[in-house]
Amino acid sequence: MKKSERNEIIEKLTQIGKDVIQAVERSEIPKIEIPSRTTSNIVYDPEYLCYVIGDKKVKRSAGNIRHIRRLAQLLRVARFCKEEMQKSLRHTTKRELYYISESWEKGLKFDEQVESDNIIEDIEAMIGRPREDFRIIPNPRGSIYGDITLRYTTPKGDVKEVNCLDTPDGQAIGPRISEAEIIDCKADKVIAIETSGMYNRLMEEGAYHKFNAILVNLEGQASRATRRMIKRIHELLEIPVYIFTDGDPWGLHIAMVIMAGSAKSAHINRQLATPDAKWIGVTASDIKNYKLRSDKLKEVDYKRIKELSKDPRYKKDERLKKELELWKNLGKKAEQQALLRYGFEYVVEKYLPTKFKELG
Amino acid sequence: MKKSERNEIIEKLTQIGKDVIQAVERSEIPKIEIPSRTTSNIVYDPEYLCYVIGDKKVKRSAGNIRHIRRLAQLLRVARFCKEEMQKSLRHTTKRELYYISESWEKGLKFDEQVESDNIIEDIEAMIGRPREDFRIIPNPRGSIYGDITLRYTTPKGDVKEVNCLDTPDGQAIGPRISEAEIIDCKADKVIAIETSGMYNRLMEEGAYHKFNAILVNLEGQASRATRRMIKRIHELLEIPVYIFTDGDPWGLHIAMVIMAGSAKSAHINRQLATPDAKWIGVTASDIKNYKLRSDKLKEVDYKRIKELSKDPRYKKDERLKKELELWKNLGKKAEQQALLRYGFEYVVEKYLPTKFKELG
Numbered sequence: 001m002k003k004s005e006r007n008e009i010i011e012k013l014t015q016i017g018k019d020v021i022q023a024v025e026r027s028e029i030p031k032i033e034i035p036s037r038t039t040s041n042i043v044y045d046p047e048y049l050c051y052v053i054g055d056k057k058v059k060r061s062a063g064n065i066r067h068i069r070r071l072a073q074l075l076r077v078a079r080f081c082k083e084e085m086q087k088s089l090r091h092t093t094k095r096e097l098y099y100i101s102e103s104w105e106k107g108l109k110f111d112e113q114v115e116s117d118n119i120i121e122d123i124e125a126m127i128g129r130p131r132e133d134f135r136i137i138p139n140p141r142g143s144i145y146g147d148i149t150l151r152y153t154t155p156k157g158d159v160k161e162v163n164c165l166d167t168p169d170g171q172a173i174g175p176r177i178s179e180a181e182i183i184d185c186k187a188d189k190v191i192a193i194e195t196s197g198m199y200n201r202l203m204e205e206g207a208y209h210k211f212n213a214i215l216v217n218l219e220g221q222a223s224r225a226t227r228r229m230i231k232r233i234h235e236l237l238e239i240p241v242y243i244f245t246d247g248d249p250w251g252l253h254i255a256m257v258i259m260a261g262s263a264k265s266a267h268i269n270r271q272l273a274t275p276d277a278k279w280i281g282v283t284a285s286d287i288k289n290y291k292l293r294s295d296k297l298k299e300v301d302y303k304r305i306k307e308l309s310k311d312p313r314y315k316k317d318e319r320l321k322k323e324l325e326l327w328k329n330l331g332k333k334a335e336q337q338a339l340l341r342y343g344f345e346y347v348v349e350k351y352l353p354t355k356f357k358e359l360g
Numbered sequence: 361m362k363k364s365e366r367n368e369i370i371e372k373l374t375q376i377g378k379d380v381i382q383a384v385e386r387s388e389i390p391k392i393e394i395p396s397r398t399t400s401n402i403v404y405d406p407e408y409l410c411y412v413i414g415d416k417k418v419k420r421s422a423g424n425i426r427h428i429r430r431l432a433q434l435l436r437v438a439r440f441c442k443e444e445m446q447k448s449l450r451h452t453t454k455r456e457l458y459y460i461s462e463s464w465e466k467g468l469k470f471d472e473q474v475e476s477d478n479i480i481e482d483i484e485a486m487i488g489r490p491r492e493d494f495r496i497i498p499n500p501r502g503s504i505y506g507d508i509t510l511r512y513t514t515p516k517g518d519v520k521e522v523n524c525l526d527t528p529d530g531q532a533i534g535p536r537i538s539e540a541e542i543i544d545c546k547a548d549k550v551i552a553i554e555t556s557g558m559y560n561r562l563m564e565e566g567a568y569h570k571f572n573a574i575l576v577n578l579e580g581q582a583s584r585a586t587r588r589m590i591k592r593i594h595e596l597l598e599i600p601v602y603i604f605t606d607g608d609p610w611g612l613h614i615a616m617v618i619m620a621g622s623a624k625s626a627h628i629n630r631q632l633a634t635p636d637a638k639w640i641g642v643t644a645s646d647i648k649n650y651k652l653r654s655d656k657l658k659e660v661d662y663k664r665i666k667e668l669s670k671d672p673r674y675k676k677d678e679r680l681k682k683e684l685e686l687w688k689n690l691g692k693k694a695e696q697q698a699l700l701r702y703g704f705e706y707v708v709e710k711y712l713p714t715k716f717k718e719l720g
Contacts, residue, residue, distance in 0.1 A: 089564065090564050090704065091560060091564065093556075093557035093560070093697070095557055095695065095697050096557055096561065096697050096700050098697075099653065099695075099697050099698050099699075099700040099701055100700050100701075100703075100704075102653060102700075102701035103701055103702070103703060137560070139556040139557070139579075140529060140556060143532060150528075152528045154525075154528070155563045155564045155566065156566065156569075160526070160528075162526065162527070162528060165514075166520070166522065167522070167527055167531065167532075168510075168512045168514070168520075168522060168531070168534065168536035168537050168540065169500060169531070169532045169533070169534025169535065169536050169537050170532060170534065171527065171528070171529070172503060172527075172529045172530060172532050173529070174528065174529025174530065174560070175529065175560065176528035176529050177528050177529050180528065195455075196453075196499040196500060197453035197455055197456055197499070200451060200453070200497070200534070200535065201456065203515045204449065204450050204451065204515045206515065206516065209516075219499075293459065293462060335455065335459075337453070337455045337456050337458075337459050338459050339459075340456050340459040340460050340462075341459055341460075341462035341463055342463070343460075343463060344450065344460075
């Protein structure tokens with residue numbers, strides 16, 4: 001993260017407190033407004049192709065006895081985040097924040113972790129930034145391998161560089177890599193992969209140099225840090241992103257969450273989504289065309305297809321609509337490893353080149 | 361992995377086939393013997409403090425029509441592993457092996473993945489080596505951070521070195537790191553940590569230089585590759601291993617599996633266990649002494665304590681026995697992050713130094 005970006009976030013966190021102080025100085029009752037995160041305020045943005053948060057706000061007023069504790073706690077958390085960003089290089093987990101609160105002023109201590117978790121999401125919505133940006137971090141999940149050089153700060157405070165080809169098993173997308181500056185990249189595309197097995201396969205078959213690609217291991221549903229990383233690489237370097245999943249509606253949905261965000265993160269989807277990303281497959285058509293070993297769709301898969309068919313994000317894309325329909329008719333699903341019936345190399349020698357041609 | 365070690369494994373895999381050929385040449389009916397992995401053949405080794413496999417063997421004979429397919433499949437899998445180790449740098453997942461079998465000779469194809477998985481365990485038991493050693497790899501879980509330099513082979517075949525302090529968010533223990541040679545290490549102890557949050561905390565509070573330690577992130581229950589890595593570091597460098605978990609019977613059991621292996625891996629426990637490793641806590645006594653915020657033990661926790669109390673691995677250790685008893689009486693459990701009530705630094709400034717003194 002650049003210094004200017006960090007300062008902007010510190011500024012926004014500070015502003016939450018300043019607004020309260022200014023109200024007091026004007027002899028007004030302090031209140032804050034938080035964009036509402038209830039289902040009724042989640043709307044579909046047809047332009048950005050993702051769910052975003054609407055205009056409804058929740059008010060917390062110091063004049064309301066039922067609001068006052070939560071208002072004070074929100075201010076305290078915002079102050080904590082601001083101060084840590086100013087004085088240290090620390091990243092805090094949600095769980096740590098909950099325990100740290102025990103050392104705070106009386107009455108601010110949280111009774112349950114869900115309370116502090118909620119306040120963190122409130123702050124995300126208020127400043128329009130995912131919590132990673134104010135250093136409340138999730139467990140790392142996902143890694144990256146390819147010819148991209150990142151400049152990061154070590155826990156000790158040294159500034160170093162790492163090329164992601166120099167990490168034997170791929171570079172974990174943890175707090176330091178998430179914030180690293182991209183300073184050089186020779187690759188001209190990103191391939192994001194659902195399973196660790198296929199990620200390793202593409203590493204070992206040399207997909208990163210054959211396709212001049214950055215490989216991203218999603219490890220299932222992509223974590224927010226990974227989605228963020230993909231978006232940053234895509235926007236900064238202006239290179240295409242391809243998503244390679246298992247051949248079932250769940251795999252397609254993993255791709256969709258990268259493209260359009262999830263409903264749960266509606267308040268920050270614009271910061272996380274990569275609407276231009278392209279889903280490679282394994283598609284329902286692939287199962288047919290490549291004669292892949294498949295399993296029968298289960299009740300839960302059919303239910304999922306039905307849900308997705310109703311989702312506005314799928315309605316706009318003829319290809320996705322067609323594939324959902326075909327899945328239903330075919331009644332089958334396949335794992336991405338099923339391509340190995342044609343040998344280890346097939347996926348890089350035939351399958352992916354055909355796909356890149358097809359998808360452009 | 362050293363070349364001599366690799367050759368030894370290739371030799372063992374080859375021997376499985378050679379025995380069959382020799383039987384045929386002697387005009388005998390070929391059969392193989394596999395150490396039985398059923399519960400009745402799992403015994404406790406009081407010397408090594410772990411469960412190991414007993415002397416019972418399962419015979420598969422080419423003279424028995426019900427055995428012949430599985431016998432042939434086992435030989436085919438052993439051949440596959442041997443050939444890949446000879447001619448390539450590839451690592452294969454269990455799932456990949458299942459699909460690869462589709463391209464094999466007729467009749468050898470597996471109907472379900474559970475069949476090929478079972479054969480892989482048979483081979484593990486036969487040659488007394490975890491499957492990672494013949495390059496059938498699990499999903500990577502766990503990472504390592506500290507002043508240790510490893511020599512590894514890239515997917516392209518280049519031999520490189522990496523110091524695990526130079527990986528911003530810790531070095532994932534994937535297939536290449538698992539096999540890497542340890543060529544230098546300045547650290548004089550290992551601290552294995554249950555949660556990613558506490559691993560990051562110890563990184564950020566400088567535990568690796570304050571204690572001259574290698575930090576290992578277990579990410580919950582330690583994966584086999586991580587247990588293997590801990591054992592290798594411990595034995596090769598002769599440095600102590602400490603395990604730092606949540607303060608509940610599940611955390612203690614995570615430590616125990618590192619020390620003594622699991623029942624499921626009885627056939628390879630001697631290759632995975634580090635009997636000298638020491639459990640730091642969070643102990644039941646810590647919850648009391650440090651006045652940690654705690655939750656009530658649930659029914660399932662009490663059940664677990666009861667199970668563990670009967671387990672011979674716990675019976676020998678007075679300290680563990682006492683802690684299990686105290687948990688039951690206290691009726692409480694705590695997360696390792698609960699120590700943060702005393703601030704970020706407490707865990708490295710007070711808690712861990714006290715523990716190292718206590719445990720020696």
